[in-house]
Amino acid sequence: MILLFFIMSKESQSFGKAEHLCGITTINTLFEKGRSRNFHFLRIIYLAGDTIPGIPPVRILISVPKRIFKKAVTRNLIKRRIREAYRRNKSTLFNALEKQNQRIDLAILWTGKEVLSYHEITEALKEIIERLSQQKQQ
RNA sequence: CAUGCAGGUUGUUCCAUCGUUUUCUGCCUUUGGCAGAGAAAGGAAAGUCCGGGCAACAGAGGGCACCAUCCUUCCUAACGGGAAGAUAUCUGAAAGGGUAUAGCAGUGUAACAGAAAAUAACCGGCAGGUCUCAGGGCCUGCCAAGGGUGAAAAGGUGAGGCAAGAGCUCACCGGUUCCGGUGGUGACAUCGGGAGCCGUACACCUGAUGGGUUGAAAGAUCAUGUAUACCGGUGUUUGAGGGCGGCCCGCCCGAGCCGGGGGGUAGAUCGUUAGAUCCUGCAAGCAAUUGCAGGGCCAGAUAAAUGAUGGAAAACCGUAAAAAACCUCUCGUAGGUGUCAUACGGUGACAGAACCCGGCUUACAGACCUGCUUUUAUU
């Protein structure tokens, strides 16, 4: 049943509730123990581990700070663009992790000062996913 | 047509691809998944400035504080909100718009300037006395008519009166206040009569009305988990502490309480979307609003969904060249005004539910409707 779920998730671009990172304890452990890395206008924090049955291989959290964008509308817009870019390009990371039999918790934080278009965010996220999957293979 | 002013309505649509949350039905078969059908942010969801619902806790009672409101009548669950008015004042050419308005019994304050900021004598005017070098000086008293000031100066004008003056007296005018009539539900307006009653502003104050406190992280249920080891202070009828806003009296409970230090949990469900509800019609009312009838069910997320990308349509704005029409003259393949269509480019604002309603305030590209104004200019 789990295997079937994995096969389906390879093809589909869905992004359901199970792939969101929820709960105060898990988020706290991620921020305490995870390793961070900066990209142009993004900052990621990740924590890898072995596969746990029933939990998908990647769980992510997207955060856009209130200090940079005062208005809720712009924060929502950026979060939606990041989520969309991740949803479209996550399959490579999934495949790489399944080969290694590992899973990862990931937080994507926004550090840029301006609102960027969907295409720019997509390029950046592709680069991040590429690097992460290569690192896992090594 | 243009120009403003007031009030109201609205706040893009469609397609493709890939997705999110949730309700119902069916199937697989149960931590769930799949299929089908349906629903999915605003006029301000914002600020949190008021009011209410709802919930918990508290309520023997009394006094004093404290806070809010303040022209009238009405609307409303309620309001500091709204509607229709009243008076005064500022502003605009006008339609209109802004602001203020409970009471004066008492008390206080009014810098600088000015004689004086309120039981006014500095200059000044007058009377009497006295001295004199005959210009006047000094002393005593009376006087608010004139005086650079100031935000504000002791009602205004005229006459009488007086030593000189003064509401000191009278006439008219303005205001205050009392009595009566008329109109109005009322604020008030208006008419008649009386009282010489006559500075302004603010604050305290006085009066009336309202306010128990805390807010959904309220609160309820279930699950998980644990230890008050030790130290200090204070207390058990000589009464600590508590009775979730302050003080005092009073009443009730009554053996722990406070500080340091230490240990555990930090998950889920309900609350949580059917209501002062929405739409349509009719009726009452100047209006805010209310009543009746019929129909509808309309987001419920929780590290927080309601979308992302691409394309098209209509709308608006700008530019371009050409043409119809009109106007002007130095009548020329001249200049200007300019509607519709075309091409290109641009714009689509303000802004994201977090228990729910009623307002207020603030932000906002535009579009539409109704009523009214007209100084100047055109027809």
Added chain:
RNA sequence: GGCCCCGUAGUUCAGUUGAAUAGAACGUCAGAUUCCGGUUCUGAAAGUCGUGGGUUUGAGUCCCUCCGGGGUCA
């Protein structure tokens, strides 16, 4: 989501029962002292009191609106 507090020279603060010149310290600048710098002394500049209205003769102070910053809740 709710509830509170604060915005005054470049910086840290006074001034908050309305009265006109908004003050202090540090810093800055100029001069003196020194061969030069520091220390020290003398002097000066620097504020639309967060924004916009209102009350008042007069507002940093009182009232309202908006803007910015901070705190708190179990």
